[in-house]
Amino acid sequence: MATSVERAYELKDKMHELAQAMPDAEAVLFPELFKTWAKGTTYLKDEKVLRRGTLYRCLRKHVAKAGWEPEKLEKWEEVVVDE
Numbered sequence: 001m002a003t004s005v006e007r008a009y010e011l012k013d014k015m016h017e018l019a020q021a022m023p024d025a026e027a028v029l030f031p032e033l034f035k036t037w038a039k040g041t042t043y044l045k046d047e048k049v050l051r052r053g054t055l056y057r058c059l060r061k062h063v064a065k066a067g068w069e070p071e072k073l074e075k076w077e078e079v080v081v082d083e
Helices: 004-018
Strands: 049-050 054-060 076-078
Touching: none
Parallel strands: none
Antiparallel strands: 049 054, 054 076
16 A cells, blocks of 8 residues: 555646646646656657746657757747637
8 A cells, every 4th residue: 555655646646647638728727737847858749847937838759958948949839828
């Protein structure tokens, strides 16, 4: 049986996974549900991540490197909802 801490990590991972399916209009209201961008991480096409308070969508699969932050690279687009 998992400890409380192990279970909390499982729930956190599941929360991040489920958040990916949210429509953009909901996702921008709850950016904290998404993982924070991190170098060394492999990102898949259409995966959403949080970076400095802004939600971004990955446009093509790649491994994040220093200097490839979402706000600097054309492999990402900011998630914006027209009102």
